[in-house]
Amino acid sequence: MPPRPRTDRPTLSRERIVAEAVALADADGLGALSMRALAGRLGVEAMSLYHHVPNKDALLDAMVDAVFAELHTPVVGGAWRQELRARSVSGRAALLRHRWAIGLMDARRSPGPAAVAHHDAVIGCLRAQGFSLAAVGHVFALVDAHLYGFMVQELSLPFAGQEELAQLEAEIIDEAVAATYPHFTEFARDHTMRPGWSFGAEFEVTLDLVLGAVEGLAPAAPDAPAGPAVPPPVTVDVPVLGVDGCPAGWVGALLEPGAPRPRVVVASTIAELVETVREVADVRVVGIDIPIGLPDSTTRAADALARRALPGKASSVFTTLTREAYGAPDRAAADTVNRALSGQGVGAQAFALRAKILEVDAWVRSRPTVEVLEVHPEVCFARMSGAPLRPNKKTDEGRRARLDALAAAGIARPSVLEGRGYAADDVLDACAVAWTTARHAAGGSERLPDPPEVFSDGIPAAIHV
Missing domain, CATH: 1.10.357.10 (Tetracycline Repressor, domain 2)
Known part of the structure; x- marks a missing residue:
């Protein structure tokens, strides 16, 4: 009689034993774990386990x-x-x-x-x-x-x-x-x-x-080498637009030559906002507080350098996810994808902005007829003030500190501070972004990093300040 065919079992290994032990404890609790019970799950004799553990x-x-x-x-x-x-x-x-x-x-x-x-x-x-x-x-x-x-x-x-x-x-x-x-x-x-x-x-x-x-x-932050000198008040030579996200969609601060103060504009989409502004001003440069240029399998140098520019407030800069993670349907799925690609988990803020990040990404990739910059407001405020602003931007103290910083940097109090679907901190962030955008238009801005990183999307990834 020919021998009965064998059913090949997976090779017993230490890794397989540990994984099965974890699964047993997950299912039935640690009290159910014994070498005999584990051997039974693995389909081997208990003595076989001792060759590995x-x-x-x-x-x-x-x-x-x-x-x-x-x-x-x-x-x-x-x-x-x-x-x-x-x-x-x-x-x-x-x-x-x-x-x-x-x-x-x-x-x-x-x-x-x-x-x-x-x-x-x-x-x-x-x-x-x-x-x-x-x-x-x-x-x-x-x-x-x-x-x-x-x-x-x-x-x-x-x-x-x-x-x-x-x-x-x-x-x-x-x-x-x-x-x-x-x-x-x-x-x-x-x-x-x-x-x-x-x-x-x-x-x-x-x-x-x-x-x-x-x-x-x-x-405490060291006393030594101070950062770059505080820039002189900005001069607005050409119209520029600074943009920040808000509950209504997007809020923009429009700076124009000769205008006494920023004009505030609100729209539900970034494309609509830019088109609305361009009906009244020949804006060629738009700065936006949103990650632009999404990595494939790494974190971004721009985020790390921005955190370094904010001693004591580095947590205000979240780590941008990989492009594939932003395509995931929920945070749990995005976390799985991002960990596999970059080794980083998914923070609540990074994923909460998913819709706006993808919206701007699609708009930038559609090749709009304006230059688009990524700008981080807290980095802007730190640069224009010589140090990060400590008060929370949603408090009265924080609002006063930001208005004072903008005034010293050449940006007057905006035409309005809040309205339906946008708050004062949204408007002040947009003004800070507009400050950097005006500096860029005048040839005086900096990039983090310089030169920018470029991932598979071909979009330069750098935070301007």
Whole structure:
């Protein structure tokens, strides 16, 4: 009788064993993990596993190391706030996938190569920004306490979703409780029970509060070499347009020779805005606060250089995603694509501007009959003032600081500051962009980088200032 044909099984390897162990723990919890159960899933004898992992303790070390490999690895030389934020956001996502790992991440006596490399990158990122060794220790304790503490609480909640929360609230808060504990009742009924609330949504909000506390540990900016001298007030020789995004679409600040102040124009699309302005002024140069020139598989030098020009405010410059990531239908899909191409996760701001970025990209690639510049308002304000403006642009103090900076730079208070679908900070950002655009038209602007990078789209990628 001929021998029965064999069904080839995948070769047993350490990587396959660890991956299957992680899958088993994900599905059934760490209590279900045993060498015998794992061997059964793999279709081998338990003794076969010991050729690749010496014991269960070593297996746990390898499983934890696999989870560390899923966290964002901070870039040494990158903006510390952005890098730590991406690390925590990716950490929460990983721990939601691997709930068994909470409590084990920094508890292993024999950390694997991914864990050591991850910690080395965090330390390197902070040290490159001038944090002392003691400050690095404080940052680790604070940021990790937020990540792991939040995850313990999130995964321990006795409800899943607002429907179960409503049922729990009805069980806990009766008339007597409401009368005795009014603050607890108000918080439950007027906050956590409002449509759209979820405990998980608190993660990034509280993370930003933690990173704000870390700011206090950051080293003071050095006194030495000052940046470039503050430019003289700009002279407007030809009409130029500065543009910023706003809820209504786009708001423009039009500067014209001899005009006493910027004229504010609003339109729903960038093409409509430029055409409307060109009906009244012969604008040849348009500056826009939006990334122009999308990378294929890397980050952009323009973003890194802009962050370097904003000490203490580098987080106001987000990392532009790859072109393929901007084509993804949602943030989760974009994150998967971007990590595979550039190794970077997808920040909320970078993806929230997706529609406007793609709109401007399509418009620029249609070859409009104007020169189009990418400009970042915070870099403009820092250049015209000699240092980044510290007050938040959405506050009264921030608005006054920006009006003063513009006035000193030769840009008078605009004709209007706010209206339907646009706010004062949108208008002032557009004015700052117009300032750089006027400098460019006069031959006095700078580029970050110079020369610009050029990706497969053929569009020069540089932030003008």
